[in-house]
Amino acid sequence: MIKNLNKFKKICHKINLQLSKSNLQFQTFGNVSQRIDSKHFIIKPSGANLDKISCKNYPIVRITNNKVVQGNLKPSSDTPTHSEIYKMDENINGITHAHSKYVAIWSQSQKKIPILGTTHADYWKNDIPITKKLTKKEITNNYEKNIGISIARVFTKKSKLKESPGVLVVNHGGFCWGKSAEESFLNFQRLEFIAELGYKTLIINKQTKMSKSLVRKHFYRKHGSKAYYGQK
């Protein structure tokens, strides 16, 4: 028996609803999942109208093999990508996927987002990475799982994962994560905002550079043991 299952289901539904009503989501594109223990997570049903379903309908998925262990609705078609992301680190407890405008635009442009300002440095310590293109074979078989593997390839060093709560998937959109579904959603809002600032900054100044010390100052003002932003 999984602990706090109902609580997790409510949270997962709540953040999916929040995403669906935010500027990040277009029509039914996008999904949020919430890890419930080391081996399982809850995820939005595929192509569902969230106003018509209850959190009880959410499928529970086993990370190792993407099987639905509870729930009668089909999970999001992006489920195997979520599984690969959960495998990257046991501290990832929530994932948000969306095709928001500037995230999709950078993804389609096949470029990483350069670090140009303090708003970016508050959350990502480097350029925001983008996955490599999949091969024809990777697209044809196990497509969604291979997207997840291409994300994991970006973060082969664990340290990199600590400095990057999200990634662009080439030609597609973005994935963000966090210690809860809610944090992954907040990180996605940040990703979209940073993506728009970076896009528009480069249009008027292609030479702009930011000093490493300013990046470090902002990143560690909000992260790690010496963070001093916010209430204790």
Place this chain on the structure above:
Amino acid sequence: MIKNLNKFKKICHKINLQLSKSNLQFQTFGNVSQRIDSKHFIIKPSGANLDKISCKNYPIVRITNNKVVQGNLKPSSDTPTHSEIYKMDENINGITHAHSKYVAIWSQSQKKIPILGTTHADYWKNDIPITKKLTKKEITNNYEKNIGISIARVFTKKSKLKESPGVLVVNHGGFCWGKSAEESFLNFQRLEFIAELGYKTLIINKQTKMSKSLVRKHFYRKHGSKAYYGQK
């Protein structure tokens, strides 16, 4: 006696209202029609304030000659364009026309929208086509009918129609279709969203290309007998 006439009138009014309150419509520009049988469709009255009319006022038009067979309000001036689109395929049961921002911008720029990302490939299997310019004679006589004919010229192969639920009309705006008025409206929202993504992607990367296998993967994930997106 036409079957389900009142139901169709309610649907047509509902989707016209939805369009008028969406970001796709500016002032009274734009209109939606709903086919009611093989020979007729219902369409928004010309320049009407939708909050003041009832669905009973919607005119019914005969496809072959654009005559109003029921209803006392003048149909949209774009009516003959709708007729030509309905003639293209008996499975087209609803049409949405609008001048939304990025659709109008691409139309004014006289360019098709190149396929640059998976959001595009989810609905259009190729670049989104644009009609050829009309001749002076085609503009002067039967202008709106000739727009429809210029659309039909884009889809002389039936197979192309299955891979493209809408088109740009040069210098003007767009038309989308579907198996109902509602689906044509959803397709128009997709067209506008894809148009904005494509526009902004090209501004930062003019060389971007998408692999054919990725296009096929996304298109057939949502269309045809092997689609696996959404609930059964």
Place this chain on the structure above:
Amino acid sequence: MIKNLNKFKKICHKINLQLSKSNLQFQTFGNVSQRIDSKHFIIKPSGANLDKISCKNYPIVRITNNKVVQGNLKPSSDTPTHSEIYKMDENINGITHAHSKYVAIWSQSQKKIPILGTTHADYWKNDIPITKKLTKKEITNNYEKNIGISIARVFTKKSKLKESPGVLVVNHGGFCWGKSAEESFLNFQRLEFIAELGYKTLIINKQTKMSKSLVRKHFYRKHGSKAYYGQK
């Protein structure tokens, strides 16, 4: 005694409120006036919070000398510009002035808006004109009146006025007019929309051109004795 004075005051207040809540207005910038007879008009009080005043407070201004003949609030500082516009044609019965985004951007860029699409041709038969820069002397003395005179210089031929319900004022913003305050407001919404479409079209295609016959078709579909758009 002026006929229908209260009715006109209510209309003028209503359209000023509509402007202030629309995307066209920023803070208290912008104003609407309504002609009440051949010699007078009502106009928004200068820098007023419209939610706190009644339509009774609106000042009535004499066109010939800009004197307030009724009302205890100071009229908009742009009042002398309105007067010059009313002098251009007795059929101008309402005027809207705003610094909406794309109107201000074109004005600041010191360029007329080229005619690039049918949405433009539905309302303006040519490029949307921009006033010439004022001389230092014209700026120092009677500035607002001289803006009005610079607008009138654009329309020395009466025929041009029939084909252009508004103008850009260089470095500043726009003025639109119509047969009522409401129509001038609708024309301003059109100006802003056309300004945005034109701006974004030119960014992706600087060579785009529209045929004269298509312009004429659209303009006369909505204007003049052969118009066939809308209900009778």
Place this chain on the structure above:
Amino acid sequence: MIKNLNKFKKICHKINLQLSKSNLQFQTFGNVSQRIDSKHFIIKPSGANLDKISCKNYPIVRITNNKVVQGNLKPSSDTPTHSEIYKMDENINGITHAHSKYVAIWSQSQKKIPILGTTHADYWKNDIPITKKLTKKEITNNYEKNIGISIARVFTKKSKLKESPGVLVVNHGGFCWGKSAEESFLNFQRLEFIAELGYKTLIINKQTKMSKSLVRKHFYRKHGSKAYYGQK
């Protein structure tokens, strides 16, 4: 005992709430302070959810040493920057800081905002200045105080301060001030609006120039003893 303390706390909370619900603020970024006497000001608590706190919780800070003299919540991490701004001029009674889109974009682009139109000249008499980059040492120690010092360096001449109610901080965002928290917020809205107009104007016309006499006319129409905009 500080005079009107409760009144000031209410105002400060009100304007912080207004900022948080405006288009200027993203998530919890941004803060407003209100001077309460020559030596102290009230400021938003760091990273606080404003809907959950009362104005009583706002910390009171001493300008000379940034110590909290009342209140149990940590003040905004930007507090030392506010202190340096209050030191510039005793007539500065309110400060708003935000990372709104176009303000952040100009800051990231490391450029001042050129004066291109009357909307700009209504509030800033010259280009909107940007601070110089901090040295590595200035970033590492007393970072937020050094930002304030870099702002003060822009305004070493008192006259310049009268002609500029705000500034860009390189790579970061903006600060605006005024005779009250509310005025500083209104000035920030103006900064964002002007930043957007300037950005988009330069994209279509890099050569645009505005005459000095037009700048002076607009600035002094709203400021100084000869201002004639608004009600007396």
